Each structure stands twice: as structure tokens, then as C-alpha cells.
Amino acid sequence: xxxxxxxxxxxxxxxxxxxxxxxxxxxxxxxxxxxxxxxxxxxxxxxxxxxxxxxxxxxxxxxxxxxxxxxxxxxxxxxxxxxxxxxxxxxxxxxxxxxxxxxxxxxxxxxxxxxxxxxxxxxxxxxxxxxxxxxxxxxxxxxxxxxxxxxxxxxxxxxxxxxxxxxxxxxxxxxxxxxxxxxxxxxxxxxxxxxxxxxxxxxxxxxxxxxxxxxxxxxxxxxxxxxxxxxxxxxxxxxxxxxxxxxxxxxxxxxxxxxxxxxxxxxxxxxxxxxxxxxxxxxxxxxxxxxxxxxxxxxxxxxxxxxxxxxxxxxxxxxxxxxx
Amino acid sequence: xxxxxxxxxxxxxxxxxxxxxxxxxxxxxxxxxxxxxxxxxxxxxxxxxxxxxxxxxxxxxxxxxxxxxxxxxxxxxxxxxxxxxxxxxxxxxxxxxxxxxxxxxxxxxxxxxxxxxxxxxxxxxxxxxxxxxxxxxxxxxxxxxxxxxxxxxxxxxxxxxxxxxxxxxxxxxxxxxxxxxxxxxxxxxxxxxxxxxxxxxxxxxxxxxxxxxxxxxxxxxxxxxxxxxxxxxxxxxxxxxxxxxxxxxxxxxxxxxxxxxxxxxxxxxxxxxxxxxxxxxxxxxxxxxxxxxxxxxxxxxxxxxxxxxxxxxxxxxxxxxxxx
DNA sequence: CTGAAAGCGCTTACAG
DNA sequence: CTGAAAGCGCTTACAG
Numbered sequence: 001x002x003x004x005x006x007x008x009x010x011x012x013x014x015x016x017x018x019x020x021x022x023x024x025x026x027x028x029x030x031x032x033x034x035x036x037x038x039x040x041x042x043x044x045x046x047x048x049x050x051x052x053x054x055x056x057x058x059x060x061x062x063x064x065x066x067x068x069x070x071x072x073x074x075x076x077x078x079x080x081x082x083x084x085x086x087x088x089x090x091x092x093x094x095x096x097x098x099x100x101x102x103x104x105x106x107x108x109x110x111x112x113x114x115x116x117x118x119x120x121x122x123x124x125x126x127x128x129x130x131x132x133x134x135x136x137x138x139x140x141x142x143x144x145x146x147x148x149x150x151x152x153x154x155x156x157x158x159x160x161x162x163x164x165x166x167x168x169x170x171x172x173x174x175x176x177x178x179x180x181x182x183x184x185x186x187x188x189x190x191x192x193x194x195x196x197x198x199x200x201x202x203x204x205x206x207x208x209x210x211x212x213x214x215x216x217x218x219x220x221x222x223x224x225x226x227x228x229x230x231x232x233x234x235x236x237x238x239x240x241x242x243x244x245x246x247x248x249x250x251x252x253x254x255x256x257x258x259x260x261x262x263x264x265x266x267x268x269x270x271x272x273x274x275x276x277x278x279x280x281x282x283x284x285x286x287x288x289x290x291x292x293x294x295x296x297x298x299x300x301x302x303x304x305x306x307x308x309x310x311x312x313x314x315x316x317x318x319x320x321x322x323x324x
Numbered sequence: 325x326x327x328x329x330x331x332x333x334x335x336x337x338x339x340x341x342x343x344x345x346x347x348x349x350x351x352x353x354x355x356x357x358x359x360x361x362x363x364x365x366x367x368x369x370x371x372x373x374x375x376x377x378x379x380x381x382x383x384x385x386x387x388x389x390x391x392x393x394x395x396x397x398x399x400x401x402x403x404x405x406x407x408x409x410x411x412x413x414x415x416x417x418x419x420x421x422x423x424x425x426x427x428x429x430x431x432x433x434x435x436x437x438x439x440x441x442x443x444x445x446x447x448x449x450x451x452x453x454x455x456x457x458x459x460x461x462x463x464x465x466x467x468x469x470x471x472x473x474x475x476x477x478x479x480x481x482x483x484x485x486x487x488x489x490x491x492x493x494x495x496x497x498x499x500x501x502x503x504x505x506x507x508x509x510x511x512x513x514x515x516x517x518x519x520x521x522x523x524x525x526x527x528x529x530x531x532x533x534x535x536x537x538x539x540x541x542x543x544x545x546x547x548x549x550x551x552x553x554x555x556x557x558x559x560x561x562x563x564x565x566x567x568x569x570x571x572x573x574x575x576x577x578x579x580x581x582x583x584x585x586x587x588x589x590x591x592x593x594x595x596x597x598x599x600x601x602x603x604x605x606x607x608x609x610x611x612x613x614x615x616x617x618x619x620x621x622x623x624x625x626x627x628x629x630x631x632x633x634x635x636x637x638x639x640x641x642x643x644x645x646x647x648x
Numbered sequence: 649c650t651g652a653a654a655g656c657g658c659t660t661a662c663a664g
Numbered sequence: 665c666t667g668a669a670a671g672c673g674c675t676t677a678c679a680g
Contacts, residue, residue: 002657013667018659026665042456044435048381049657052372052672066401073397077390080418084429089436092416094404105408111368112413132366218600247601254603276542277571277601279578326673337651342675351649373673376656 001041010037021045047089051113060300061091061109063102064120070272071289072120075145078293079118086301088115097123099130106136114140116300119154122147122190141303145296146287148189155303157296157311161190161269162197164285164316168239168267169201171318177237177265178207183224183249185216185242194241194269210235214245221248229256236264237324243268243275243284250278250323265324281321288314325365334361345369371413375437384624385415385433387426388444394596395613396444399469402617403442410625412439421447423454430460438464440624443478446471446514465627469620470611472513479627481620481635485514485593486521488609488640492563492591493525495642501561501589502531507548507573509540509566518565518593534559538569545572553580560588561648567592567599567608574602574647589648605645612638 003021007014010033019026020034037043051057060083064072080090091114095102102124109117117140119127124144127133128151137154144156165182172180182198184191195211202209212227214220221240228235240246246268250260258264260280268275271286291314302309327345331338334357343350344358361367375381384407388396404414415438419426426448433441441464443451448468451457452475461478468480489506496504506522508515519535526533536551538544545564552559564570570592574584582588584604592599595610615638626633 004657014658015660015667015669016665019666022659024665030665044431046376046437046657047432047435048372048376048437049672050659052370052376052674053657053659055659055672057372067391067404068394068397068401070392070394070397073392073394076416077392077418080391080416084417087432089415089432091413092400092404093408094401107368108371108411108413111371113370113372218597244597251603273542273568274598274601277598279575279603328673338674339651339653339676340649343650346675349649354649370673373656374675376658377673377675379656379675 001043002046006034006037006041006043010034055113057113057115058087059089059091059112059114060116060118061093061112061114062118062120063093063095063105063109063124065097065123066094067092070274071270074272074289075120075293075296078290079145079297082293082297099126102127103130103133106133110136110140116141116143116304118142118296118300119144119147119149121145122188125149125189141300143296143299143303145292146190148193155299155309155311157292157299157314159190159287159292159314159316161193161287161316162200164269164287164318165194165197165239165241166201167316167318168283168285169198169205171320172237172239172265172267172324173201173205173207175265175324179235180207180210180237180239181224181228181233181235182209182211182239183214183221183241183245184211185214185220185240185245191241198239214240216242217244218248218251221245221250222252225249225252225256238264238266240266240268243270243272243282246282246284246323247274247278250280250282254280261322261324267324271319275319275321278323280323283321283324284319285316286319287316325367326370330358330361330365330367334358379437381437381439382411383413383415383436383438384440384442385417385436385438386442386444387417387419387429387433387448389421389447390418391416394598395594398596398613399444399617399620402614403469403621406617406621423450423457426451427454427457430457434460434464439628440465440467442466442620442624443468443471443473445469446512449473449513465624467620467623467627469616470514472517479623479633479635481616481623481638483514483611483616483638483640485517485611485640486524488593488611488642489518489521489563489565490525491640491642492607492609493522493529495644496561496563496589496591496648497525497529497531499589499648503559504531504534504561504563505548505552505557505559506533506535506563507538507545507565507569508535509538509544509564509569515565522563538564540566541568542572542575545569545574546576549573549576549580562588562590564590564592567594567596567606570606570608570647571598571602574604574606578604585646585648591648595643599643599645602647604647607645607648608643609640610643611640
């Protein structure tokens with residue numbers, strides 16, 4: 001059943017049917033009659049035709065590297081709930097990290113005429129160097145949720161990751177830890193902010209800086225522990241840029257008979273549920289995914305409604321548990 | 325730029341442009357000329373207009389309770405990758421568990437003219453009792469990934485959950501465990517299959533059946549342990565229908581000084597990464613989300629292409645770790 | 649191989 | 665308050 005069928009049966013024109021659907025003005029009597037016909041047939045307007053005619057598809061897209069990463073799944077969930085409540089449908093896109101793939105995916109979204117695009121995470125910072133991608137995200141309302149892109153026309157909601165790590169180091173120092181290792185698991189700009197937070201905090205306290213690279217996995221954390229052992233490094237704290245390798249480190253340390261936190265303190269980052277899965281629960285930095293999603297959503301909504309946007313920086317929070 | 329602009333610039337009709345876009349037959353020369361114009365303008369066909377005209381939106385929807393649940397995120401990821409590679413866009417929908425909300429969401433998908441719908445999990449079994457929902461999912465190709473729906477027109481890919489638990493019990497019995505507790509964390513049909521698997525396996529070995537309810541959380545697992553302690557129940561194994569409460573139980577048992585697995589064995593279900601987060605890594609049932617996603621995707625594709633469908637039942641696999 | 653025409657199901661000024 | 669008409673950007677038979 002289309003608008004034509006409804007119109008004929010209600011004895012009005014399609015303009016009138018369209019008007020009652022969209023809340024335009026019309027007499028109570030015709031409105032009643034049209035509604036009656038629509039309900040009798042369980043009529044639902046065709047959103048596609050509507051989108052084509054009105055040039056508003058009521059669709060937003062969430063673009064991320066991989067939704068299996070807990071942090072992205074949580075952000076995506078909040079964004080979906082927010083926009084669904086406002087009658088948008090939401091598309092997801094797991095781009096992976098290849099730039100050409102990302103570009104292809106964005107072109108797809110462009111041809112779908114999505115109303116807005118969310119880019120999750122600072123992995124997407126580097127797209128600003130691709131003119132083709134810039135053209136797209138500058139012509140469609142785009143907001144980056146956590147990142148450091150600097151591109152006119154795209155808003156980015158920042159989380160002060162450096163401060164998060166700074167707080168960690170400060171806390172550790174305040175509790176007598178002086179040999180603090182930092183393990184970096186990825187190379188995004190967000191990860192680099194974290195290292196910088198570590199470096200600056202260490203410098204302030206005149207402590208020696210020691211940064212290692214590790215894989216983003218349990219094994220990554222374990223390997224750091226082994227590496228430090230084989231290098232015979234003395235340390236009393238390990239700071240990680242993510243909870244997963246931190247958990248791996250806790251397991252490896254315990255397996256070696258190292259007491260946590262008395263001998264070595266361990267901290268993570270993100271503070272999702274898994275931070276509490278280990279017996280010695282993990283001290284972590286809560287980077288407030290809920291707030292990130294909420295601010296990003298508000299920012300997008302403001303742009304869609306052509307309202308001015310103001311974007312706060314999100315302050316992470318240190319959550320102390322048994323591992324420190 | 326639209327098909328009209330391209331046509332004019334290439335000196336052909338829009339039919340011809342449409343034909344070269346869609347790989348219809350035309351002379352090499354005109355094809356070349358049209359392509360040249362399209363590339364010069366970076367022309368991308370409008371997918372919406374295309375969908376409206378052709379009645380194929382190239383969109384599939386993934387409907388689930390909550391994508392933050394690891395198991396769903398993983399399945400959704402695989403489905404998205406599969407269909408994206410075939411030029412579909414994918415919509416997600418976190419319905420929650422209220423039936424009226426689910427119905428509203430499905431109506432939304434209907435008006436969006438999605439080509440196919442995935443229902444993730446046996447939570448959706450009960451929608452088959454709602455005539456309004458049935459009308460929708462019977463008129464749009466729908467496949468349920470893991471569940472027990474029996475509705476003509478919707479295919480459901482089943483995982484033999486009962487067998488998964490059966491294997492657990494069998495293994496425990498074979499290793500000398502005779503007082504095996506089962507803790508059920510949700511009430512889906514899948515969860516009930518699991519309990520049944522437990523009951524049948526216990527019956528075969530003439531062991532006493534003991535089923536408790538627990539929350540789907542770390543605390544749920546902990547509470548079961550406390551409850552058993554306060555009831556002074558003797559047991560040497562705990563079987564859970566999910567990894568999360570199993571992890572909670574491991575922590576609670578260790579906190580009480582119970583040795584795992586020597587005094588009590590603990591098992592989970594799903595076998596996602598978190599099964600390895602505890603120091604005593606968790607024995608779990610791998611219910612093969614990858615295979616589930618893959619079979620579900622193949623099933624959907626067959627329906628979209630009007631090919632006959634055959635649906636295997638997925639066999640879970642017992643993964644032994646340190647907790648047993 | 650190619651083009652003119654109708655149609656997909658709506659919205660949106662513009663008249664009345 | 666209401667309707668006729670044009671338009672959104674494509675696809676799809678149907679002729680030629």
C-alpha cells in the first residue's frame with residue numbers, strides 16, 4: 001500500500017495524505033479519515049522514497065576499526081540508542097586500518113546519503129591527509145569520538161588521555177613507586193598522548209623514563225614482563241595504555257611469584273568490565289565511554305539541526321583497585 | 325552530479341549511462357567515454373534512488389538485544405564483514421528485550437526496505453507469538469542466528485547448546501566429579517537447552533541434579549558460591565551457562581580459599597577472550613561464533629539469491645583449561 | 649547498441 | 665484547508 005492507495009480510499013489527494021503523515025495542517029475530520037485508512041492497512045511510509053524526495057535519509061553511520069573491541073562496542077551502543085530514539089537508523093562499518101578500505105567505506109556512505117558520520121577513535125586521525133576522504137567527511141556532518149583530527153568541518157570530541165596517564169603516574173609516585181615502566185600497545189595519536197602523559201609526569205618527579213612496546217593482547221603484557229626479567233630491570237610499577245595487556249602482565253607476574261601490588265603495581269586503561277575479571281582487580285583509567293558517546297551524539301545532533309556546537313574535553317577518572 | 329549530467333557531457337542518454345554503470349551491453353567506445361566523464365567528476369550513483377527504482381536497497385539489518393555483549397559483537401562483526409564485502413550496508417538495532425520495542429524496531433526496518441534481517445540469539449524466539457512481528461519477518465528474508473524459532477519463512481541456525489553442556493558434564497564425570505552444580509543465568513530457550521543438557525547427562529550417570537539461578541554478572545557467580553556455602557552444600561564442580569558468572573565464581577571460590585580445580589572445578593560457556601583473563605584460565609564451551617555467523621550469512625545469501633538453503637546444526641567444542 | 653518514456657513512492661512549493 | 669504538478673535520481677521494459 002502506498003500513499004496513492006491511502007489517498008484514493010480516504011477520498012483525498014496524496015498531498016493531503018503526505019500532510020497528515022508529516023503533521024501539516026488539515027481539518028480534524030480529514031486527518032481522522034486518513035488515519036483510519038492508514039491504520040486499517042497498517043500503512044508505513046516508504047522511508048526510501050521519503051529520503052529521496054526530502055533529501056534526509058534519517059541515517060547515521062558509525063565507522064570504527066573493529067566493533068569487537070569492547071570500547072568501540074560500548075560507544076557504538078550508546079550512539080545507536082541515542083539516534084534510534086530520534087528515529088534515525090544506524091549503519092556500522094568495520095573498516096580495519098587500511099586507508100584504501102576506509103576510503104571505499106566512506107564512499108559507500110556518501111552514495112547512501114547518510115546524514116552524519118561518526119569516526120570512533122584516533123586511528124582515524126590520519127584520514128585527514130587523504131584529499132578524497134577529506135572531501136567526503138567535510139561535506140557530510142562528521143564527528144570524531146576521541147581523537148585529535150584537525151580538519152575544518154569535522155568536530156572531534158577529545159578525551160584527555162595524557163591526563164589519565166598523568167594521574168596514574170602521580171598516584172603511583174605518591175604511593176612510593178619510583179621505577180615505573182610504561183608499555184605502549186598501539187601507535188595511534190591517542191596512544192602517543194598517553195606516552196607523553198607518562199613522560200611529563202615522570203619528568204616532573206625526576207624519575208627515569210622507561211617505555212617499552214607491547215602487543216595489544218594478553219601475550220603482549222606477558223612478553224613485557226618476560227623482557228624486563230631477562231633484562232634484569234628493577235621496577236615497582238607497570239603502566240599500560242590498555243586493560244588487556246595489563247591483565248596479561250598481572251598473570252605473568254603472578255606466575256613468576258611476584259606479589260601484586262606489594263612488589264609491583266600494575267595499571268590499565270579503559271576500565272571496562274574486564275578490569276574486574278582478574279583476582280587482583282585492575283586499577284584502571286576510566287575514560288568515560290558513556291560521556292564520550294553522549295557528547296559526540298549531542299555534537300552531531302547540533303550539527304544536524306544547524307545549532308552552534310560547543311565541545312568539552314572529557315576528563316578521565318582514575319579508578320583504584322587491588323593492583324596498586 | 326547525477327546520471328543526467330554524465331549523460332549530457334558524454335553525449336549519450338541516461339539509459340546508456342545506467343547501462344554502463346550496471347554492466348549492460350554497449351559499445352566499448354561509449355563505455356570508455358562514459359567512464360571518462362564519471363571519473364572526471366568522481367561520480368558515485370545515488371544508492372537511494374537506485375534502491376527505490378530497483379527495489380533492492382542492498383541493506384541488511386542485524387537485530388540483537390545489546391551489542392555490548394561480547395558474543396553478539398563478534399557475530400555482528402563477522403556478518404558485517406561478509407555482507408560489506410558483497411556491497412551491502414549493514415544496519416544495527418539494539419532492541420533490548422521489550423517486545424513492543426522489538427516490534428517498533430522491525431517496523432522501522434520494514435519501512436527502510438531492508439533486504440534481510442538477522443535476529444541474534446534465542447531471546448527472539450518469543451517474537452513468533454506476535455502476529456504483527458511475524459508478518460514482517462515472514463515477508464522479509466530473516467535468519468535467526470542461534471535460537472529455536474519455529475516459524476515458516478524464517479530460517480534458524482542452531483547451535484547444539486545442550487550438547488555443549490553435556491560434553492562438560494561428561495568430561496567432569498570422567499574426571500571423578502560427582503557433585504556437579506549447574507547455574508543458569510538467563511531464561512532464553514538456549515539457556516533452557518543448556519539446563520536440559522545438564523539434566524540428561526547427570527541422569528545418564530545417575531548423579532544428583534542441582535540447578536541454581538544466578539545473575540548474568542560476576543556478582544551472579546559470586547552469589548552462587550556464597551549461597552552454596554551458606555547452605556553447606558558439598559560439591560566438586562560448578563557448570564555455568566556463560567563465562568562471566570563462571571569468572572565471578574572462580575574469584576569467589578579463591579577468595580574463600582578453595583583450590584581450583586583440585587577442590588572445585590569450574591566451567592563456562594562461550595569461550596571468548598575473557599575465558600583467559602583469570603589466572604586459573606577457564607575451561608569453556610566454544611560455541612563457534614565464527615561458524616554461526618558464517619552459516620547464517622550463507623543462509624541469508626542463498627535466500628537473497630533464491631537458491632535452496634540447507635542449514636547445518638553447529639557443534640560446540642569443549643576447550644579444557646586450568647579450571648578443570 | 650541506443651534512446652524515449654514510464655515508474656519507484658514520496659515531498660514540496662505553488663495555487664486556489 | 666486542499667489539490668495538481670513537478671521533482672528527487674535512478675531502473676526497466678520497450679522500440680528501434
